Amino acid sequence: MTAQDPPAVARRRVRLALRHARQRQGLTQSQVAEALEWSLSKVQRIESGDVSVSTTDLRAALALLDVRDPRRVDQLVEDAKASRRQRWWTRPEYRDHLTPAMLQLLQFESEATAIRVFQATLVPGILQTADYAGWIQRFWSRAVPEEDMKVRVELRARRREGLFGAPDPPRYLLVLDESVLHRDIGGPSIFADQLEFLLDLIRRQAISVRIVPFPEGAIPAMLGSFTILELGDEEDVFLYRESGWQTDSFGHSIKDIRRWREIYEQVWGRSFAPDISARLIEARMAELRALIGRSRARLADPGPGTGDSPW
Numbered sequence: 001m002t003a004q005d006p007p008a009v010a011r012r013r014v015r016l017a018l019r020h021a022r023q024r025q026g027l028t029q030s031q032v033a034e035a036l037e038w039s040l041s042k043v044q045r046i047e048s049g050d051v052s053v054s055t056t057d058l059r060a061a062l063a064l065l066d067v068r069d070p071r072r073v074d075q076l077v078e079d080a081k082a083s084r085r086q087r088w089w090t091r092p093e094y095r096d097h098l099t100p101a102m103l104q105l106l107q108f109e110s111e112a113t114a115i116r117v118f119q120a121t122l123v124p125g126i127l128q129t130a131d132y133a134g135w136i137q138r139f140w141s142r143a144v145p146e147e148d149m150k151v152r153v154e155l156r157a158r159r160r161e162g163l164f165g166a167p168d169p170p171r172y173l174l175v176l177d178e179s180v181l182h183r184d185i186g187g188p189s190i191f192a193d194q195l196e197f198l199l200d201l202i203r204r205q206a207i208s209v210r211i212v213p214f215p216e217g218a219i220p221a222m223l224g225s226f227t228i229l230e231l232g233d234e235e236d237v238f239l240y241r242e243s244g245w246q247t248d249s250f251g252h253s254i255k256d257i258r259r260w261r262e263i264y265e266q267v268w269g270r271s272f273a274p275d276i277s278a279r280l281i282e283a284r285m286a287e288l289r290a291l292i293g294r295s296r297a298r299l300a301d302p303g304p305g306t307g308d309s310p311w
Contacts, residue, residue, distance in 0.1 A: 007052070007082060007083045007084065008083075008107035008108050009082075009110070009111045010080070010081075010083040011049050011052055011083035012111065012236065013076070013079045014046075014083060015046060015047050015048070015049045015053075017067070017076055018053075018058075018062075018065065019047045021062070021067050022047075022065055025065055025066060032064065035064055036060055038057075052084045053080055053083075054080070055080050055081060058077060058080045059073070062076065093151070094151055097145075097148045097151040097152070098151070099248050100250075101240065101248040101249050102248060102250075104238075104250040105250055106159070108231065109159065109163060111231055112231055113170050113230055113232040114171040114172075114173065115171070115172050115173070115229055115230075116227070116228040116230075116268075117174045117175065117226075117227045118175045118177075118225055118227075118263075119174070120177045120180075120220065120224060121177070121179070122136070122183070122185065123176070123185075123194055123198065124225075125152075125156050126156055126160050126163065127160070127174075127197070127198060128194065129190075129193055130157070131193065132186055132190055132191070132194040133152075134153060134186075135185055137149040137153060169206070171208070172206065172207040172208065173208050174208065174209045174210070175209075175210050175212055175264070175271055176209060176211055176212070176277075177212055178212060178213055178214050179214065181281065181284045184288070188288040188291050188292050188295075189288075189292055191288060192285050192292065195281050195284060195285040196285055199282060199285065202274075202281075208274050209274060209277050210268060210272060210274060211271055211277040211280050212267050212271040212272075213270075213271070213272065216270040216271070220263060220266075224243060226239060226240065226241045226260055226264075227239070228240075228257065228261060237252075237257050237261075238250060238251065238252055239252075239256055
């Protein structure tokens with residue numbers, strides 16, 4: 001464990017240790033609950049990671065489950081303490097402006113070993129430049145309080161720094177619908193800068209991007225954007241879905257995740273390979289840069305007959 005571990009990381013270690021120890025002893029969750037005089041739901045919520053466990057309860061559970069190695073016990077106790085610490089996003093200046101689902105995403109995002117994203121309309125928030133994000137914010141200015149928008153723009157940069165600046169960052173696999181490349185959010189200059197930023201992340205191998213062609217992306221695009229987070233354990237997979245600014249969800253339903261994982265794999269397989277996708281992004285950026293250049297040339301030299309207008 002390191003001091004930089006987020007609470008979700010420490011909580012996961014504790015819950016996996018308790019679950020594995022219970023299974024080694026051949027006990028059910030009901031038997032553990034009865035022996036410790038806990039409710040069954042308390043055991044279930046601790047093992048699922050929905051709640052943290054106090055150090056007192058942890059020591060009692062470890063004794064019941066025959067986990068007695070002093071070093072192992074001390075490590076798990078420290079993890080239990082860490083799981084209850086507050087992180088920067090839990091401070092009121094952030095927490096009060098974020099949805100419950102987004103707060104959950106923040107906890108598990110930094111713990112993920114792989115993040116799979118499908119975006120049907122926009123570059124994902126965590127990969128947005130400040131100008132691109134700001135333009136989107138202004139579009140929602142009448143529906144979303146100004147302070148909420150300010151926090152969310154700042155959040156994008158902090159999430160990106162925390163994710164890609166980590167010693168062992170997750171694999172970030174992004175599928176973009178081809179229409180995203182032709183939706184010039186903010187105008188040619190802002191969008192060209194956004195595409196250049198994406199290309200820089202690709203070149204640094206921080207992300208892998210595939211473009212799904214228009215014909216192949218029609219149906220998935222209708223389903224909306226989604227993110228699948230994998231935390232290294234087969235059972236630790238989460239689904240985040242966002243629609244607009246106020247509607248999002250974060251879940252752990254095996255049935256839902258299986259469905260969206262299948263959709264993602266189908267779209268990934270039908271998309272252009274990463275090298276071709278990068279060339280498409282680069283070509284679109286070049287088109288925008290050329291358009292900007294022509295516009296500047298026209299402004300610098302408006303041509304004959306446009307200077308001394310009688311109007």
